[in-house]
Amino acid sequence: MTDSALPSDIPDPRKESLIEYPSQFPIKVMGVNVAGFTEAVAAIAQRFDPDFDAASIEVRSSSGNKYLGLTITVIATSREQLDALYQTLATHPMVKVVL
Numbered sequence: 001m002t003d004s005a006l007p008s009d010i011p012d013p014r015k016e017s018l019i020e021y022p023s024q025f026p027i028k029v030m031g032v033n034v035a036g037f038t039e040a041v042a043a044i045a046q047r048f049d050p051d052f053d054a055a056s057i058e059v060r061s062s063s064g065n066k067y068l069g070l071t072i073t074v075i076a077t078s079r080e081q082l083d084a085l086y087q088t089l090a091t092h093p094m095v096k097v098v099l
Contacts, residue, residue: 025076028099029089033061033068037094041070044092048085049074067096 019025031037042054058071076082089098 019076019079019082022075022077024073025082026071026073027085027089028097029070029072029095030067030097030099031070031094032096033066034094037068038070040092040094041072041089044085044088045072045074047088048081051075 029041031041038057038059039054042052042057045052046054052072052074056073060069061067062069074085086098089095
């Protein structure tokens with residue numbers, strides 16, 4: 001059955017969300033430990049959450065200090081906002097993984 005074949009009274013489970021909006025939503029971002037990585041991630045977060053505070057970023061270095069793991073917490077206002085944020089982070093050249 002395709003999307004267009006679903007009766008209008010049956011909700012599409014892929015569009016349902018367990019997240020209540022707005023809410024604080026943590027995102028883990030990993031990349032190589034290079035100058036400007038944290039600032040680049042913060043700039044992206046601020047594009048999607050104007051109230052994002054870069055001082056709130058949690059930073060962890062890998063055991064060899066080659067990689068950085070960042071946790072950013074944004075105010076999620078919609079699934080579309082989160083999808084766009086994840087996509088933007090994932091396509092940034094400094095970012096290796098987004099969880």
